[in-house]
Amino acid sequence: MNTIIEPFRIKSVEPIYFSSRNERTDILKHAYYNPFLIKARDVIIDLLTDSGTSAMSGEQWAGVMRGDESYAGSDSFFRFEKVVNEITGMPFIIPTHQGRASERILFSITGGDGKYVLSNTLFDTTRANVEFSGAEGIDLRCAESNDPDAPAPFKGNMDAAALQTFVEQHGAARVSLVILTVTNNSGGGQPVSMANIKEVSSICRACRIPLFIDACRFAENAYFIKQRERGYGMKSVFQIAREMFSYADGCMMSAKKDAFANIGGFLAVWDEQLAEKCRNLLIITEGFPTYGGLAGRDLEAIAIGLREVMDEQYLRYRIRSIQYIGEKLDTFGIPYVKPTGGHALYLNAGRFMDHIPVHQYPGQALCNSLYLEGGIRGVEIGSVMFGKYAADGNLLSPPMELVRLAIPRRVYTQSHIDYVAEVIAEVYKKRRKFRGYRLTYEPPMLRHFTARFEPII
Known part of the structure; x- marks a missing residue:
């Protein structure tokens, strides 16, 4: 069949007001x-x-009703933690009320005057949180991204050569983070290839610069890799996503995108010391580490949505x-x-x-x-x-x-x-x-x- 129908049925509706x-x-x-x-x-x-405008599924609404609203150590948090760990492989999972809260916490620790944060393209709140910390955000877009008509399959890529040159000219010590946004929102919603993620990761590891993935639309990016990049056609979206995250030192996500949730986000990292610093800031402004500014019902909705989006x-x-x-x-x-x-x-x-x-x-x-x-x-x-x-x-x-x-x-x-x-x-x-x-x-x-x-x- 040529017609691709919506892979869902509509159970609830809301009216639209038709203005003149x-x-x-x-x-x-x-x-x-x-x-x-x-x-x-x-x-x-x-x-x-x-962001936050998705229609949640029947399973997500059922999860809302099952939410454990305990202040500390709720079952909902541990279900949420398990899913994020399965997808990213990262052991330290820190919930936040949305993506920009994750950004604020991360850049408060890693940013500062005289520092640089390098990216394929920083989105608006990410750049604002970088600059608020005193650091400077620099976009290193691939050449083809500057041509809106170019049919290139991965126009969201970072210019890896420009990254190497920037580090050599300014010194690795002044680059606090490299961030790959997948997909590249400011760059036209374009995907980042696995080859580019690997190359950027290799440069970062050689220079001891942490690489983070802004994972708001990780599943969409993984699907593009499956469709467009040689060697990934037979892999599942889950397998591709897991490989993407394996090249990073951490990730942040607004769960209001690819998790179908109306609110929520998280930081995930490999480094226990960084996780401890993040949790200390989380407690000051967001809440206890097992709820991070979210209700238990939100954690349930995110956990379910993260699995549904890989369908x-x-x-x-x-x-x-x-x-x-x-x-x-x-x-x-x-x-x-x-x-x-x-x-x-x-x-x-x-x-x-x-x-x-x-x-x-x-x-x-x-x-x-x-x-x-x-x-x-x-x-x-x-x-x-x-x-x-x-x-x-x-x-x-x-x-x-x-x-x-x-x-x-x-x-x-x-x-x-x-x-x-x-x-x-x-x-x-x-x-x-x-x-x-x-x-x-x-x-x-x-x-x-x-x-x-x-x-x-």
Whole structure:
């Protein structure tokens, strides 16, 4: 059969409020032209993020009811610990309330003034936590990642040669960590190959630099390896994931992604001394080491979700559903990052809105246009999220201006996705009518969450 159907049945539903275009014009104005500030009920299709927005399974909801809410040493923690250990092989498992809590704890210990954290691409909260510690985050992207149209199979890779050169020039002692994000979220949701993980690991071990994996979407990355990398076609996703983690010294994960959970995360490490330092910080801000800011029911949901996500029928459907959107956009010649990634479609806003200069934020303009036209909420990944200022006050832009449309797991059906493609096509036809924006307020860090804009008339 050619049709890939959703590998699940829908047991519970929630209604969608269908706003009019006139209503959305007023809503966007009152949200200061920032989709983050729009109320969820006013969004028809919400593709802002795939984090914490999954539909949990019947087994996960059953696990919620079984959750052991003991403050210390709950059975739910030990079930959670067992699953994380099985997948990563790492013996020291530290639960946190979400991924950025893991980041804050890790970089508080390993970061600091004069230090560097090197990555294939740091995402927004990761970079913010690195910088908050006093360290500097450096992206070492592979060359093909800078071409949105290149059909390379592993555009999420780190430039291993650039890593070696950086260490030689700055000294291994100043590099506190190397982080591989799998899949590479800021780089278009692109996967990282096993060969690249091995090569980066070899460099790190030779230089005694810890390598961590940001494992938010580890199962999606493992499935891409299975499909695209020679020698892995007959291996299970579990076997591939276990090998990925074997090359790392630790990992951190937001369980709000590939574990289908609505909240939660963890740190996992091999080093007992590092684990002890992490637990000491955990107790100060998150909670006792066997709950880490989570309820027992959350630990149960994560443990079950981590096993469910490695179902290859689900992953086949998940990856194919993103490809499906891309194929529909291809019929209109709409620019997006190719090949499609694992959790989102990334529109090439720089080309889509090529009449809007970078300093007028073409990605923000595209986000707002999608909302006005069809009530779709996405997120800008470009000069708003990652832009910096030069000493003279001019905007320093990242390599690409993108809009990410992240697909929540097990939430939307094919007809929803067909609607999304139609709205994108309609905006593309009208794109010359849309104008850029200027910032009227921005906080010092993570400005995209709460920034305010006004349209340029």
